[in-house]
Amino acid sequence: MSRRTALTALAALAGSACTRLEFLAANMPALFGSYRRHANIVYGPEQRHRLDLYEPEKPALGHRAVVVFWHGGRWSEGDKSQYRFVGAALAALGYVAILPDYRHYPEVKMQGFMQDSARAATWAANYARESRDEQRFFLMGHSAGAHLAALVALDPRYFAEIGAPLPPIAGVIGLSGPYDFLPLLEADLQDMFGPPDLYPLSQPINFVRADAPPMLLIAGERDVTVLPKNTRNFAAALQSNGARVTLRLYPRLNHADTLAAMSLLARARAPILADIATFIGQVS
DSSP: OOSSOTTSSOSSSSGGGSOHHHHHHHHTGGGGSSEEEEEEEEOSSSTTOEEEEEEESSOOSSOOOEEEEEOOSTTTOOOGGGGHHHHHHHHHTTOEEEEEOOOOTTTSOHHHHHHHHHHHHHHHHHHHHHTTOGGGEEEEEETHHHHHHHHHHHOTHHHHHTTOOOOOOOEEEEESOOSSOOSOOSHHHHHHHOSGGGGGGGOGGGGOOTTOOOEEEEEETTOSSSOTHHHHHHHHHHHHTTOOEEEEEETTOOTTHHHHTTSGGGGGGOOHHHHHHHHHHHHO
16 A cells, blocks of 8 residues: 555546546446336335446346445545436447345445445345346446445445345455555544454454355556555465456456446446446356
């Protein structure tokens, strides 16, 4: 780690990494995709316990996956409505995409947004079971959302805290995620993940195990927001523990690029969607 933590800037496409105009440009083509969008489905008791579900008009042959995608935003901002292009892109592959909102800091700290992740994953797992896609249930996220996906998949305590069983997770897909980001040098992160004796619980790398779900980890080598060493270290730890992991590092991509490449206007930047489709096909 540098003297400044890897999360100094916004750890998401939102904010300085992408303006509202850029979100509008990314989402405009997605308005005309071949999918059905069911917006603001309630998955819990709080105001931000809402999710959008994208159903493909033509499901993928042989493996209609259900993919939960959490947005980034340094655990403190962002909204599912900004990521319609993600739902449309996954639906175009024939998958059901589920995009939840979750509570942000400072309204809640780590336990709050991790419990929200478990609630959303439980709702999605129930949907997958009812639609007979239970064996093809995936968790995915970008930046802080990749942290949520990885940690909730590896640490079952958050499902236990909401009284739900750990769902059968077929795989995890992480884009530019923070998985190994100690020490925490910023006051808001220290408060968000503190007190200090709880810091280790915030690190997905501390929960790797041989029976972890297969993981696809993608990062850009030019990422200065969440350093790519997070992804390298996490992948190495998973591999050394006998877990199945696929690592994709793109030399020319920055933090936002790994997500932007899912939009119609920026897909030439990198074959992120092809990586996802190959991973889901292999695991399924």
